[in-house]
Amino acid sequence: MRRTFLTTIALSLGLAAGVAQAQEKSLTLCWAAWDPANALTELSRDFTAQTGIAMNFEFVPWTSFADRFLNELNSRGKLCDLMIGDSQWLGLAAENGHYVKLNDFFDKEGIDIEDFLPATVYNYSTWPKGSPNYWALPAMGDALAWVYRKDWFARPEIREAFQKEYGRELAPPTTWTELMEVAKFFNGREIDGKVRYGVAIYTERGSEGITMGVTSALYPWGFRYQDPERPYQMEGFVNSPQAVEALEAYKALYECCTPPGHSDAYMVANLDAYKSGQVAMQMNWFAFFPGILKDEEVGAVSGFFVNPRQNEEASVLGGQGISVVSYSDKKDLALQYIKWFAQPEVQQKWWALGGYSAHRAVLEAPDFPKSAPFAGDFLKAMSNVRDFWQEPEYAELLQAMQRRIHDYVVADKGTAKEALDKLIQDWTEIFEDAGKL
Amino acid sequence: MNETPASSDSRSRRAPPAGGAALRPGLSDRTVAWLFVAPTLFLLLAINIFPLLWNVYLSFTNFKANAPGRPLRWLGLRNYERLLANEDIWASMQVTARFVFWSILFQVLLGFALAWLINRRFKGHAFWTTVIVVPMMLSPAVVGVFWTYLFQPQAGIFNYIVNFFYDFGDFTMIGDPDLAMWAIVLVDTWMWTPFVMLICLAGLRAVPDHLYEAAEVDGASSWRQFWTITVPLVLPFLMLAVLFRGIENFKMFDMVVELTSGGPGSATELASIYLKREAFEKWRTGFSAALAVVLFVTVFGVANIYVKVLNRVKER
Numbered sequence: 140m141r142r143t144f145l146t147t148i149a150l151s152l153g154l155a156a157g158v159a160q161a162q163e164k165s166l167t168l169c170w171a172a173w174d175p176a177n178a179l180t181e182l183s184r185d186f187t188a189q190t191g192i193a194m195n196f197e198f199v200p201w202t203s204f205a206d207r208f209l210n211e212l213n214s215r216g217k218l219c220d221l222m223i224g225d226s227q228w229l230g231l232a233a234e235n236g237h238y239v240k241l242n243d244f245f246d247k248e249g250i251d252i253e254d255f256l257p258a259t260v261y262n263y264s265t266w267p268k269g270s271p272n273y274w275a276l277p278a279m280g281d282a283l284a285w286v287y288r289k290d291w292f293a294r295p296e297i298r299e300a301f302q303k304e305y306g307r308e309l310a311p312p313t314t315w316t317e318l319m320e321v322a323k324f325f326n327g328r329e330i331d332g333k334v335r336y337g338v339a340i341y342t343e344r345g346s347e348g349i350t351m352g353v354t355s356a357l358y359p360w361g362f363r364y365q366d367p368e369r370p371y372q373m374e375g376f377v378n379s380p381q382a383v384e385a386l387e388a389y390k391a392l393y394e395c396c397t398p399p400g401h402s403d404a405y406m407v408a409n410l411d412a413y414k415s416g417q418v419a420m421q422m423n424w425f426a427f428f429p430g431i432l433k434d435e436e437v438g439a440v441s442g443f444f445v446n447p448r449q450n451e452e453a454s455v456l457g458g459q460g461i462s463v464v465s466y467s468d469k470k471d472l473a474l475q476y477i478k479w480f481a482q483p484e485v486q487q488k489w490w491a492l493g494g495y496s497a498h499r500a501v502l503e504a505p506d507f508p509k510s511a512p513f514a515g516d517f518l519k520a521m522s523n524v525r526d527f528w529q530e531p532e533y534a535e536l537l538q539a540m541q542r543r544i545h546d547y548v549v550a551d552k553g554t555a556k557e558a559l560d561k562l563i564q565d566w567t568e569i570f571e572d573a574g575k576l
Numbered sequence: 577m578n579e580t581p582a583s584s585d586s587r588s589r590r591a592p593p594a595g596g597a598a599l600r601p602g603l604s605d606r607t608v609a610w611l612f613v614a615p616t617l618f619l620l621l622a623i624n625i626f627p628l629l630w631n632v633y634l635s636f637t638n639f640k641a642n643a644p645g646r647p648l649r650w651l652g653l654r655n656y657e658r659l660l661a662n663e664d665i666w667a668s669m670q671v672t673a674r675f676v677f678w679s680i681l682f683q684v685l686l687g688f689a690l691a692w693l694i695n696r697r698f699k700g701h702a703f704w705t706t707v708i709v710v711p712m713m714l715s716p717a718v719v720g721v722f723w724t725y726l727f728q729p730q731a732g733i734f735n736y737i738v739n740f741f742y743d744f745g746d747f748t749m750i751g752d753p754d755l756a757m758w759a760i761v762l763v764d765t766w767m768w769t770p771f772v773m774l775i776c777l778a779g780l781r782a783v784p785d786h787l788y789e790a791a792e793v794d795g796a797s798s799w800r801q802f803w804t805i806t807v808p809l810v811l812p813f814l815m816l817a818v819l820f821r822g823i824e825n826f827k828m829f830d831m832v833v834e835l836t837s838g839g840p841g842s843a844t845e846l847a848s849i850y851l852k853r854e855a856f857e858k859w860r861t862g863f864s865a866a867l868a869v870v871l872f873v874t875v876f877g878v879a880n881i882y883v884k885v886l887n888r889v890k891e892r
Contacts, residue, residue, distance in 0.1 A: 206857070213642040213859075235643060344839040400729035402751030402840050417730075531643070535858040542664075542842060550753040550841025572638065572860070 165193035166472050169208055169219035170459075172198035173406070174430040175279055178493040185488070186479050192472055201406060202346050209534065212237040212464070220467040221476060223278050223459045226262045230531040232462065233266040238274045239463040244474055245273060250481045256280065259497035262526050263460030275460025276477050277497035279426070282446070282520035283355050283455040284513070285318075286413060286431055287311055287420045289442035291330060300324075311444035315356060315388055318420075318447050322396035325419035337396025339412040339421040340389070343405035344545045347537055350527065351455055353389045353544050355422060355446050358453035358525045360385035371570045378559035381450060386555040390548045402549050413437065422446075424457045425520070428513045429493040443513040445520050456524040458495065497521075532569050539565035628872075635866035642859040655866035665867065667842060668850040674757060675832075675846060676825045679764040680818055686765065687772025688814065694773070695780040705777075709770040716767070720834025723763045724750065727835075750836050753843040760832050760844050764825065772817045779813030780806070812890045819882055826875050847871055 168183070170176050176198045183194040197218060199207045205225065211218055212232060224232065232238040241264075245252060252260055252273055259277035266274055291297060292309055301309035301324055312318035322337030329335070341352025354362070360381040366372040376382075393401075398417045401408070406423055413421040414437050432438050446454040461480065463473040479485060486498035490510070495517065501507065508515040528536045540562055547558035570576040603611075635656070638649045659665055690708060694701050711719070726734045727749040738744060749759040783806060791801045829848040832838065838845035838853075851871065855864035 209642070210856075231642070235645065343837075344841075345833075345837040398730070399746035400727075400748040400751045402748065403837060534642075535860065538853055538857045545839055546841035549751070549839065550843050552753070552841050569858075 164191060164472070165195055166220045166469060166476060167195040167197055167218060168221040168223070168461075168476075169197045169199075169211070170223040171204045172200050173426060175426050175494045178489070181492050182485070182489055182494065183476075185485070186476060189479070190475060192475070194476075202343070205346060205534070215466045217464075217466050217468060219464050220469045220473040221461055222464050223461050224275075225459055226456060227527050227529050227533040227537070229263075229266045229274055229460075230529050231533055233272070233274045234531045236465055239465050239470060239474075241273045241276065241463070241477070242271070244477070248474075248478050250276070250478065252276075254481075254483075254499055255497045256499060256502060256521060258456075258521055258524050259458065259460075262456055262524065262529075263458060263497070266529070268529060275462040276481055277458075278461035278480070279458045280495040280497040280502075280517070280521055281424050281426050281457030281459075282517070282524050283351060283422060283457060284425055284428075284446055284516055284520055285311075285420055285422055285444050286428070287442050287444065288437075288440055290440035291325070291335075291419055292442070297328075297330075311442060312447045313444075314447050315359060315385075315449045319388065319392055319395075322392060322420065326396040333416065335416070336398040336412075336418045337420065338392060339401060339404065339409040339418045340392060340397060341405055341409065341422060342393060342397070342401060342545070342549055343403050343408075344541060344549070345403075346405070347541065348403075348405035349544050349548065350537060350540045351457075352422060353386065353548065354525070354527065355455045356385040356389040356392075356449075357382055358455065359447065359449040359451060360388075361450045364528060371567075371576050373563045373566060377563050377566070378556060382559055383555045385449070386544070386547065386559065390555070393548050425495060425513060425517050426457065429511070432512065443516055445516040452523045454520040454524050456526040458497070530573075530575075532573050535569045536566055539569065631865045632869055634862050635869050637862045639862045639865070640859050641855075641861040651862065655863045656870075658863065659866050659870060664842070665847075665850065668845050668847045671757070671843070671845060672826060672847045675760060675764075675828065675844075676822060678757075678761045679768070679825055680821050682761065682765040683769045683772045683821060684814060684818060686769045687817065688776045688810075690769065690773040691776035691780055694777055708773060711767045712770045714767070716831035717834050719763060719767050720831040723759075723835055727759060751840055753840045756836050756840055756843045760835055763831065763835060764828070767831070768821060768824075772814075772821065775813050775817040775820075776810060779810035782813075783809045808892075812886060815882075815886045815889060819879065819886065822882070823875060823879060826871075 168179075170179070176196070180194075180196055183196075186192065187194055205228075208219070208222065208224060209228065209231070210216075212222070212224075212228075213235075222238070229238075233240075244250070252264065255264075255277045259280050260273075261269055263277045264273045264275045266272055292311070298309045301307075301321075304324060305320055309321070309324075312321050318338075324337070325335055326337035327334060341348040343349055362379070362382045362385060363376040364373065365376055397404075398412055401412065404412070406427065409421045409423050410427060410431075412418050413423075413431075414434060416436075428443060431441050434441075461477060463470055463477065467473055480489075481498075483498055483500040486496040486501050490496040490501050496502065502518060502521075508518060527533070527540075530536065543558045543562040543565065546552040547555060552558075553561075567576060636651055636653070638646075638651055640646060694705055694708075714722075726732045729735050729746055729748040729751070734749065735744075735747065738747075747755065749755050749762075787805050787809075788801055791805060796804070827848050828846055829852065832844055832846055833849060836844045838849040842850075847867075848871075851864055851867050854860050854867060
């Protein structure tokens, strides 16, 4: 009896030790809760199979993503060993020591950062911008683009009506002027017995939605954040006539052609509006396009187009790099994950599963543009992406823009020029506080 | 059996001390009292008083909670000067004032009316009281989310009901800057009118029946009884409800964040939402600490004046 008891105790202790060891060999990766996160979960099974390191995931909805994980970093939390954080966080994370600098690791492991697309390295990895200081490995290339109802665009009666009204063929817009025309054309039109609307655009107030949306108009109009010769001098750039025109265009698009109640909409709201057949077009991140393609309702009838040009070609940068959190107790294991993730064959599988690789071996493969209906547009977009401020004061700068733009576009307060003038005042105050002005 | 001197001494040691003296030698009444109070006092100091004083200190600095390594600079009154000159803060204070005023007005009117009806003790009044108080038992965040669906212009039932009576077309309650304020007032009124009703009901039931009987004997009309007996006697209760709701609505946050996020634009950006954005999104901790001090002083000051008025009314 006593022997049995002792054996049971020994087995229990052994089991507990085994569990503890297994828990020790695990990593937690923090990211947003969206389609690519599911693909990464799938992909990471290979890592666990090869190394025995279990992967845990902390995925948070986009609307609270920045709040949640910036708080985690600022409070020096140990929840995340690996962080796929927004490109705009780099300045903050690098200057406050939240991320591990990866230069020595890259050198030691023979990871060549030039294997990744230059735009992604510049935006997702380097701080100060363009310097050879790497804080992340490009993990998920992304940009803002558009989806449209290919089936509606192809209907003879609709094409005829459009031709009659605008004197040209109905096609995916290539300029913002055309985008406005197409949106107006579809808005209020009855298709299959239902009233449809022109377009679903970003208008969200709480996190970053309307800023991402409106910059997709500002950049093609030629918007610049500052004087290239005099950093942080924004007068005449942020409120340039082109910027004013772009902002007015975005407001006009919102007022004319969005579904009723589309006043606080971000990614999911746009997807819902599109999938439910309310709108002819939606803006959204490339990251969602594989999911749209697989959708039973709209997958077969969806087409894609890159952000239209106006005065120049430009797309809003999305996507993120993967970093090692400096407060993690498992930095070695986390670096092991990055080493594994950087391999071309893993990157190839990442793309195949629905993630967006930034590895040149994947993107520059001859058959890549044909690998998905949006692959060519993705390459085109990534060649001219532009990003929001990446300064350590990113969060303040973003919130100021959210307020001014939402006040003008959605709440109809003041003029576009006034909104941009006020934005310059806000940003100037922030840079003054930071000692940069 | 005779008692030995030793046993007598032992009993005297065990005997309770006269006049509630110390439980053990060396601990006075005062010490024991302090020992009992100390944990609570410590918690009060640690959780309430210290953070309050620390907040006041931070309001004079350039502290940023997301950059703790940054050198702390003493700014004097600069945060307060900026705050008072900031148009956006004044706008958010106006929004808060409008929200507090309208929501309390409707809650008092409806709450009193419902209490009046329930007090008539009609058949099933207990059941209806329970039904009426259900909204205030819900979480404000849940109420906010729930009402965003009701207000949805295409599928929400709110627009359907309104358009059933008069066709306003595709209006949107929370997306229209002119209607959004009324949307949050409506939801807050829906949720908290039962609370005011319960307090009024307590007031109505506290009015002695003999006053009405005496008034009837004197030939006073129902209207006269209402204005000269009911209203004056229920007024302190009503004022108490206004005080509770006023303080609550002044710091309202969760329900409005879920419903409108302070939008469209800043049409429903209450002072508490503005403060949260400054403190935890822009990370201007010093500046937001100054704003918190101003809000605290405002609520504290107004509540104090109000309580004095309330006491005077009660004395009458």
